[in-house]
Amino acid sequence: MKNSIAALVLTVVICIFEVGVGLAEEAKKGIELSEWIDKISFSGDLRLRYDSTQKDPAPDRHRFRFRLRFGSEIDIDDLMVGIRFASGTGEQVSTNQSFDNLFGQKSLFIDRAYLLWKGLSWIRFTGGRMPNPFFTIFTTGMVWDDDINPEGFAEAISYKAGDNLDIFINLGQFVLDEDKTDNNDQFLFGQQVGIKTKLPKDIKLNMALAYYDAVNTRGGTFGQNEVQSGNSRVSSTDPTLLNDYNVLDLTVEFATAIRGLPLNIQGDYIKNLADTTTGEDIGYNAGFIIGKAGDPHTWEFAYFYKLIETDATLADIADSDFGEGGTNRKGHIIWAAYNPTKALQFKIRYIPTEVENSSLPPKNDDISRLFLDASIKF
Numbered sequence: 001m002k003n004s005i006a007a008l009v010l011t012v013v014i015c016i017f018e019v020g021v022g023l024a025e026e027a028k029k030g031i032e033l034s035e036w037i038d039k040i041s042f043s044g045d046l047r048l049r050y051d052s053t054q055k056d057p058a059p060d061r062h063r064f065r066f067r068l069r070f071g072s073e074i075d076i077d078d079l080m081v082g083i084r085f086a087s088g089t090g091e092q093v094s095t096n097q098s099f100d101n102l103f104g105q106k107s108l109f110i111d112r113a114y115l116l117w118k119g120l121s122w123i124r125f126t127g128g129r130m131p132n133p134f135f136t137i138f139t140t141g142m143v144w145d146d147d148i149n150p151e152g153f154a155e156a157i158s159y160k161a162g163d164n165l166d167i168f169i170n171l172g173q174f175v176l177d178e179d180k181t182d183n184n185d186q187f188l189f190g191q192q193v194g195i196k197t198k199l200p201k202d203i204k205l206n207m208a209l210a211y212y213d214a215v216n217t218r219g220g221t222f223g224q225n226e227v228q229s230g231n232s233r234v235s236s237t238d239p240t241l242l243n244d245y246n247v248l249d250l251t252v253e254f255a256t257a258i259r260g261l262p263l264n265i266q267g268d269y270i271k272n273l274a275d276t277t278t279g280e281d282i283g284y285n286a287g288f289i290i291g292k293a294g295d296p297h298t299w300e301f302a303y304f305y306k307l308i309e310t311d312a313t314l315a316d317i318a319d320s321d322f323g324e325g326g327t328n329r330k331g332h333i334i335w336a337a338y339n340p341t342k343a344l345q346f347k348i349r350y351i352p353t354e355v356e357n358s359s360l361p362p363k364n365d366d367i368s369r370l371f372l373d374a375s376i377k378f
Contacts, residue, residue: 041072042070042071043073044068046069047066049374050370053324054368056366056367064098065096068097071112072084078119081116082131085108088107091226091320093325095109111129115127122157132148134170134190135168135170137268139304142268143212151175157169157171164197165197172189187215188212189213194206201256206252210249228318228327229326231311231327232277232310232360244275245274246274247272248270248271251267252266258290263289264290265288269284270282283327288302289301293338293339294342296339296341301336303334306331309327310328322353323369332350333349335348343377345375348371
Protein backbone atom coordinates (compact mmCIF):
# COMPACT_ATOMS: atom_id res chain seq x y z
CA MET A 1 0.00 0.00 0.00
CA LYS A 2 2.79 2.36 0.96
CA ASN A 3 4.57 1.57 -2.31
CA SER A 4 1.38 2.37 -4.30
CA ILE A 5 0.99 5.76 -2.58
CA ALA A 6 4.65 6.56 -3.15
CA ALA A 7 4.31 5.66 -6.82
CA LEU A 8 1.23 7.86 -7.16
CA VAL A 9 2.95 10.83 -5.52
CA LEU A 10 5.99 10.35 -7.77
CA THR A 11 3.78 10.24 -10.85
CA VAL A 12 2.01 13.52 -9.88
CA VAL A 13 5.36 15.26 -9.24
CA ILE A 14 6.67 14.13 -12.61
CA CYS A 15 3.51 15.40 -14.37
CA ILE A 16 3.75 18.80 -12.67
CA PHE A 17 7.42 19.03 -13.62
CA GLU A 18 6.68 18.18 -17.26
CA VAL A 19 3.86 20.75 -17.41
CA GLY A 20 6.17 23.38 -15.94
CA VAL A 21 8.87 22.60 -18.48
CA GLY A 22 6.29 22.80 -21.28
CA LEU A 23 5.04 26.20 -20.10
CA ALA A 24 8.60 27.48 -19.87
CA GLU A 25 9.27 26.38 -23.44
CA GLU A 26 6.09 28.11 -24.64
CA ALA A 27 7.07 31.29 -22.81
CA LYS A 28 10.40 31.25 -24.62
CA LYS A 29 8.63 30.95 -27.96
CA GLY A 30 6.29 33.82 -27.09
CA ILE A 31 2.51 33.92 -27.11
CA GLU A 32 0.90 34.71 -30.45
CA LEU A 33 -1.44 37.70 -30.11
CA SER A 34 -3.32 39.80 -32.66
CA GLU A 35 -1.08 42.39 -34.30
CA TRP A 36 -3.19 45.29 -33.02
CA ILE A 37 -2.89 44.28 -29.34
CA ASP A 38 -0.07 46.80 -28.83
CA LYS A 39 -2.32 49.56 -30.19
CA ILE A 40 -4.67 49.49 -27.21
CA SER A 41 -4.47 52.49 -24.86
CA PHE A 42 -6.16 52.92 -21.49
CA SER A 43 -6.96 56.11 -19.59
CA GLY A 44 -9.24 57.38 -16.87
CA ASP A 45 -9.78 59.85 -14.07
CA LEU A 46 -11.14 60.04 -10.54
CA ARG A 47 -12.61 63.20 -9.02
CA LEU A 48 -13.62 63.74 -5.40
CA ARG A 49 -16.02 66.66 -4.91
CA TYR A 50 -17.71 68.69 -2.21
CA ASP A 51 -20.86 70.25 -3.71
CA SER A 52 -22.65 72.90 -1.67
CA THR A 53 -25.94 74.37 -2.93
CA GLN A 54 -27.47 77.42 -1.26
CA LYS A 55 -30.99 77.82 -2.58
CA ASP A 56 -33.37 80.60 -1.55
CA PRO A 57 -35.93 79.89 -0.13
CA ALA A 58 -35.30 76.11 -0.04
CA PRO A 59 -32.93 74.51 2.51
CA ASP A 60 -29.23 74.33 1.69
CA ARG A 61 -27.82 71.06 0.36
CA HIS A 62 -24.34 69.66 0.98
CA ARG A 63 -23.09 66.61 -0.92
CA PHE A 64 -19.84 64.68 -1.06
CA ARG A 65 -19.52 63.07 -4.47
CA PHE A 66 -17.16 61.23 -6.78
CA ARG A 67 -16.75 60.69 -10.50
CA LEU A 68 -14.92 57.67 -11.90
CA ARG A 69 -14.26 57.19 -15.61
CA PHE A 70 -12.19 54.48 -17.27
CA GLY A 71 -11.88 53.83 -20.97
CA SER A 72 -9.90 52.37 -23.82
CA GLU A 73 -9.12 53.20 -27.45
CA ILE A 74 -8.28 50.34 -29.82
CA ASP A 75 -6.70 51.03 -33.22
CA ILE A 76 -7.46 48.41 -35.88
CA ASP A 77 -6.12 49.43 -39.30
CA ASP A 78 -8.09 52.55 -40.34
CA LEU A 79 -10.62 52.08 -37.54
CA MET A 80 -10.66 53.00 -33.89
CA VAL A 81 -13.00 51.56 -31.28
CA GLY A 82 -13.67 53.83 -28.30
CA ILE A 83 -15.06 52.47 -25.03
CA ARG A 84 -15.56 54.25 -21.71
CA PHE A 85 -17.37 53.38 -18.50
CA ALA A 86 -18.41 55.98 -15.94
CA SER A 87 -20.07 56.29 -12.55
CA GLY A 88 -23.35 58.14 -12.05
CA THR A 89 -27.07 57.55 -11.89
CA GLY A 90 -27.80 57.35 -15.61
CA GLU A 91 -28.36 61.08 -16.19
CA GLN A 92 -27.49 62.57 -19.56
CA VAL A 93 -25.67 65.52 -17.96
CA SER A 94 -23.77 64.03 -15.02
CA THR A 95 -21.46 61.17 -14.11
CA ASN A 96 -21.33 62.21 -10.45
CA GLN A 97 -22.32 59.78 -7.72
CA SER A 98 -23.14 61.01 -4.20
CA PHE A 99 -21.93 59.38 -0.98
CA ASP A 100 -25.29 58.12 0.23
CA ASN A 101 -27.54 55.16 1.11
CA LEU A 102 -25.50 53.70 3.98
CA PHE A 103 -22.47 52.69 1.88
CA GLY A 104 -24.65 51.09 -0.79
CA GLN A 105 -22.74 50.01 -3.91
CA LYS A 106 -22.65 52.42 -6.83
CA SER A 107 -23.51 51.90 -10.48
CA LEU A 108 -21.28 51.85 -13.54
CA PHE A 109 -22.66 52.85 -16.96
CA ILE A 110 -21.59 52.68 -20.60
CA ASP A 111 -20.49 56.27 -21.13
CA ARG A 112 -19.05 55.85 -24.63
CA ALA A 113 -19.17 53.11 -27.27
CA TYR A 114 -18.27 54.26 -30.76
CA LEU A 115 -16.48 53.38 -33.99
CA LEU A 116 -14.28 55.94 -35.76
CA TRP A 117 -13.06 55.61 -39.36
CA LYS A 118 -9.95 57.69 -40.11
CA GLY A 119 -8.83 56.25 -43.43
CA LEU A 120 -8.32 59.71 -44.95
CA SER A 121 -6.48 62.63 -43.37
CA TRP A 122 -9.16 65.21 -44.19
CA ILE A 123 -12.35 63.44 -43.12
CA ARG A 124 -13.48 61.22 -40.25
CA PHE A 125 -16.71 59.31 -39.69
CA THR A 126 -17.99 58.34 -36.24
CA GLY A 127 -20.94 56.22 -35.19
CA GLY A 128 -22.29 55.17 -31.79
CA ARG A 129 -22.30 56.87 -28.41
CA MET A 130 -19.43 59.28 -28.95
CA PRO A 131 -17.51 62.25 -27.54
CA ASN A 132 -19.06 65.57 -28.56
CA PRO A 133 -17.93 65.97 -32.19
CA PHE A 134 -18.35 69.75 -32.30
CA PHE A 135 -15.72 72.37 -31.52
CA THR A 136 -16.43 73.30 -27.90
CA ILE A 137 -14.82 75.51 -25.25
CA PHE A 138 -15.96 76.44 -21.75
CA THR A 139 -18.56 78.98 -22.93
CA THR A 140 -20.32 76.44 -25.17
CA GLY A 141 -21.67 74.96 -21.94
CA MET A 142 -24.77 77.06 -22.66
CA VAL A 143 -25.65 74.44 -25.28
CA TRP A 144 -23.61 71.34 -24.30
CA ASP A 145 -22.92 70.04 -20.81
CA ASP A 146 -19.40 68.57 -20.56
CA ASP A 147 -20.79 65.11 -19.77
CA ILE A 148 -22.98 64.89 -22.86
CA ASN A 149 -22.01 62.04 -25.22
CA PRO A 150 -24.33 62.21 -28.25
CA GLU A 151 -25.73 59.05 -29.85
CA GLY A 152 -25.86 58.72 -33.61
CA PHE A 153 -23.45 59.64 -36.38
CA ALA A 154 -20.95 62.44 -37.03
CA GLU A 155 -18.60 63.62 -39.76
CA ALA A 156 -15.54 65.87 -39.34
CA ILE A 157 -13.94 67.57 -42.35
CA SER A 158 -10.72 69.59 -42.12
CA TYR A 159 -8.78 71.63 -44.66
CA LYS A 160 -5.42 73.34 -44.22
CA ALA A 161 -5.71 76.61 -46.16
CA GLY A 162 -2.23 77.81 -45.23
CA ASP A 163 0.50 77.62 -42.64
CA ASN A 164 -1.60 79.63 -40.20
CA LEU A 165 -5.17 78.83 -41.20
CA ASP A 166 -7.23 75.66 -40.70
CA ILE A 167 -10.85 75.37 -41.82
CA PHE A 168 -13.14 72.73 -40.32
CA ILE A 169 -16.69 71.47 -40.77
CA ASN A 170 -18.43 69.28 -38.19
CA LEU A 171 -21.73 67.54 -38.86
CA GLY A 172 -23.89 65.46 -36.52
CA GLN A 173 -27.08 63.40 -36.81
CA PHE A 174 -28.25 62.33 -33.35
CA VAL A 175 -31.20 60.40 -31.97
CA LEU A 176 -32.76 62.19 -28.99
CA ASP A 177 -35.62 59.77 -28.35
CA GLU A 178 -37.43 56.97 -30.16
CA ASP A 179 -41.16 56.56 -29.55
CA LYS A 180 -42.60 53.15 -30.37
CA THR A 181 -46.25 54.26 -30.11
CA ASP A 182 -46.17 57.07 -32.73
CA ASN A 183 -44.03 58.74 -35.41
CA ASN A 184 -42.89 61.56 -33.15
CA ASP A 185 -39.26 60.46 -32.78
CA GLN A 186 -36.95 63.32 -31.79
CA PHE A 187 -33.66 64.00 -33.59
CA LEU A 188 -30.95 66.64 -33.50
CA PHE A 189 -29.10 67.67 -36.66
CA GLY A 190 -26.05 69.86 -36.17
CA GLN A 191 -23.83 71.71 -38.63
CA GLN A 192 -20.76 73.71 -37.65
CA VAL A 193 -18.14 75.56 -39.70
CA GLY A 194 -15.12 77.28 -38.23
CA ILE A 195 -11.53 78.43 -38.53
CA LYS A 196 -8.41 78.12 -36.41
CA THR A 197 -5.78 80.79 -37.05
CA LYS A 198 -2.31 81.67 -35.80
CA LEU A 199 -1.54 85.38 -35.76
CA PRO A 200 1.78 87.16 -35.12
CA LYS A 201 3.31 87.02 -31.61
CA ASP A 202 1.86 83.54 -30.93
CA ILE A 203 -1.70 84.85 -30.87
CA LYS A 204 -4.43 82.33 -31.75
CA LEU A 205 -7.95 83.09 -32.89
CA ASN A 206 -10.59 80.37 -33.23
CA MET A 207 -14.13 80.97 -34.45
CA ALA A 208 -17.08 78.67 -35.17
CA LEU A 209 -20.70 79.08 -36.23
CA ALA A 210 -23.07 76.22 -35.49
CA TYR A 211 -26.73 75.53 -36.19
CA TYR A 212 -28.57 72.88 -34.19
CA ASP A 213 -31.98 71.79 -35.46
CA ALA A 214 -33.98 69.75 -32.95
CA VAL A 215 -36.78 67.87 -34.75
CA ASN A 216 -40.21 67.06 -33.23
CA THR A 217 -39.51 68.71 -29.87
CA ARG A 218 -42.78 70.63 -29.65
CA GLY A 219 -45.38 68.46 -27.96
CA GLY A 220 -42.88 65.82 -26.90
CA THR A 221 -40.40 64.79 -24.23
CA PHE A 222 -37.12 62.90 -24.45
CA GLY A 223 -37.82 60.22 -21.84
CA GLN A 224 -34.64 61.30 -20.05
CA ASN A 225 -33.68 60.55 -16.47
CA GLU A 226 -33.06 64.19 -15.58
CA VAL A 227 -35.36 67.11 -16.49
CA GLN A 228 -33.55 70.42 -16.00
CA SER A 229 -35.29 73.70 -15.19
CA GLY A 230 -36.20 76.19 -17.90
CA ASN A 231 -37.82 75.76 -21.33
CA SER A 232 -41.55 76.28 -21.72
CA ARG A 233 -43.38 73.12 -20.66
CA VAL A 234 -47.00 72.10 -20.09
CA SER A 235 -46.62 72.22 -16.30
CA SER A 236 -44.20 71.60 -13.44
CA THR A 237 -45.23 67.94 -13.42
CA ASP A 238 -45.55 67.47 -17.21
CA PRO A 239 -42.22 68.07 -19.03
CA THR A 240 -43.84 68.14 -22.50
CA LEU A 241 -42.18 70.98 -24.45
CA LEU A 242 -44.22 73.81 -25.97
CA ASN A 243 -41.61 75.05 -28.46
CA ASP A 244 -39.19 74.01 -31.17
CA TYR A 245 -35.45 74.65 -30.92
CA ASN A 246 -33.41 75.78 -33.93
CA VAL A 247 -30.34 77.16 -32.21
CA LEU A 248 -27.67 79.35 -33.80
CA ASP A 249 -24.40 79.37 -31.81
CA LEU A 250 -21.44 81.70 -32.44
CA THR A 251 -18.22 80.75 -30.62
CA VAL A 252 -15.08 82.91 -30.41
CA GLU A 253 -11.78 82.11 -28.65
CA PHE A 254 -8.75 84.41 -28.43
CA ALA A 255 -5.52 83.08 -26.91
CA THR A 256 -2.35 85.02 -26.14
CA ALA A 257 0.09 85.58 -23.28
CA ILE A 258 0.77 88.46 -20.89
CA ARG A 259 4.24 88.51 -19.33
CA GLY A 260 4.55 84.81 -19.95
CA LEU A 261 1.13 83.96 -18.51
CA PRO A 262 -1.38 82.31 -20.88
CA LEU A 263 -4.54 84.37 -21.39
CA ASN A 264 -7.64 82.86 -22.96
CA ILE A 265 -10.63 85.09 -23.75
CA GLN A 266 -13.74 83.37 -25.01
CA GLY A 267 -17.42 83.90 -25.59
CA ASP A 268 -20.58 82.37 -27.02
CA TYR A 269 -23.80 83.94 -28.27
CA ILE A 270 -26.86 81.79 -28.97
CA LYS A 271 -30.31 82.47 -30.42
CA ASN A 272 -33.24 80.15 -30.96
CA LEU A 273 -34.49 80.98 -34.46
CA ALA A 274 -37.77 79.10 -33.98
CA ASP A 275 -40.89 80.99 -32.92
CA THR A 276 -41.44 80.58 -29.18
CA THR A 277 -44.37 81.19 -26.86
CA THR A 278 -42.25 83.44 -24.62
CA GLY A 279 -39.93 85.38 -26.93
CA GLU A 280 -37.16 84.47 -24.47
CA ASP A 281 -34.72 83.11 -27.03
CA ILE A 282 -31.14 84.41 -26.56
CA GLY A 283 -28.15 83.67 -24.37
CA TYR A 284 -24.54 84.72 -23.97
CA ASN A 285 -21.51 83.66 -21.98
CA ALA A 286 -18.17 85.50 -21.93
CA GLY A 287 -15.06 85.72 -19.79
CA PHE A 288 -11.39 84.88 -19.45
CA ILE A 289 -8.93 82.33 -18.09
CA ILE A 290 -5.50 83.53 -17.01
CA GLY A 291 -2.77 80.98 -16.43
CA LYS A 292 -3.16 77.28 -17.26
CA ALA A 293 -3.27 74.53 -14.66
CA GLY A 294 -1.81 71.43 -16.25
CA ASP A 295 1.93 71.01 -15.85
CA PRO A 296 3.44 70.60 -12.35
CA HIS A 297 3.21 73.73 -10.17
CA THR A 298 0.95 75.66 -12.55
CA TRP A 299 -2.27 77.52 -11.77
CA GLU A 300 -5.18 79.31 -13.40
CA PHE A 301 -7.91 81.81 -12.49
CA ALA A 302 -11.13 82.35 -14.43
CA TYR A 303 -14.17 84.61 -14.49
CA PHE A 304 -17.27 84.36 -16.72
CA TYR A 305 -20.69 85.95 -16.82
CA LYS A 306 -23.59 84.02 -18.34
CA LEU A 307 -27.20 84.83 -19.17
CA ILE A 308 -29.46 82.29 -20.82
CA GLU A 309 -33.14 82.94 -21.47
CA THR A 310 -35.85 80.32 -21.03
CA ASP A 311 -36.17 79.09 -24.61
CA ALA A 312 -32.71 79.97 -25.94
CA THR A 313 -31.70 76.31 -26.24
CA LEU A 314 -32.59 72.82 -25.01
CA ALA A 315 -32.41 73.03 -21.22
CA ASP A 316 -32.00 69.29 -20.76
CA ILE A 317 -28.53 69.10 -22.36
CA ALA A 318 -27.18 72.47 -21.12
CA ASP A 319 -24.60 72.90 -18.31
CA SER A 320 -25.88 71.17 -15.16
CA ASP A 321 -23.66 73.14 -12.74
CA PHE A 322 -25.11 76.57 -13.52
CA GLY A 323 -27.79 76.92 -10.85
CA GLU A 324 -29.31 73.45 -10.95
CA GLY A 325 -28.82 73.23 -14.70
CA GLY A 326 -30.92 74.33 -17.65
CA THR A 327 -32.03 77.79 -18.77
CA ASN A 328 -33.75 80.98 -17.49
CA ARG A 329 -30.78 81.93 -15.33
CA LYS A 330 -28.00 84.50 -15.11
CA GLY A 331 -24.94 84.81 -12.95
CA HIS A 332 -21.19 84.64 -12.42
CA ILE A 333 -18.73 81.76 -12.68
CA ILE A 334 -15.43 82.05 -10.81
CA TRP A 335 -12.75 79.43 -10.29
CA ALA A 336 -9.13 78.88 -9.36
CA ALA A 337 -7.13 75.71 -9.95
CA TYR A 338 -3.63 74.45 -9.08
CA ASN A 339 -1.67 71.40 -10.26
CA PRO A 340 1.00 70.18 -7.80
CA THR A 341 1.76 67.43 -10.34
CA LYS A 342 0.70 66.84 -13.94
CA ALA A 343 -1.84 64.21 -12.89
CA LEU A 344 -3.30 65.87 -9.77
CA GLN A 345 -5.40 69.05 -9.70
CA PHE A 346 -7.16 70.98 -6.93
CA LYS A 347 -9.96 73.34 -7.96
CA ILE A 348 -12.40 75.68 -6.23
CA ARG A 349 -15.38 77.07 -8.14
CA TYR A 350 -18.15 79.45 -7.06
CA ILE A 351 -21.31 80.08 -9.13
CA PRO A 352 -23.86 82.59 -7.75
CA THR A 353 -26.97 82.78 -9.98
CA GLU A 354 -30.49 84.15 -10.05
CA VAL A 355 -33.52 83.59 -12.26
CA GLU A 356 -33.38 85.70 -15.43
CA ASN A 357 -37.18 86.11 -15.76
CA SER A 358 -38.95 85.59 -12.43
CA SER A 359 -42.37 85.32 -14.10
CA LEU A 360 -41.31 81.99 -15.65
CA PRO A 361 -40.28 78.71 -14.00
CA PRO A 362 -38.44 78.23 -11.72
CA LYS A 363 -39.53 81.81 -10.78
CA ASN A 364 -37.96 83.25 -7.58
CA ASP A 365 -35.17 80.74 -7.15
CA ASP A 366 -31.71 82.20 -6.46
CA ILE A 367 -29.03 79.51 -6.30
CA SER A 368 -25.36 79.72 -5.35
CA ARG A 369 -23.10 76.69 -5.73
CA LEU A 370 -19.63 76.00 -4.33
CA PHE A 371 -17.49 73.15 -5.68
CA LEU A 372 -14.25 71.86 -4.15
CA ASP A 373 -12.58 69.29 -6.38
CA ALA A 374 -9.56 67.01 -6.19
CA SER A 375 -8.99 65.25 -9.51
CA ILE A 376 -6.39 62.79 -10.73
CA LYS A 377 -5.86 61.51 -14.27
CA PHE A 378 -4.30 58.18 -15.10
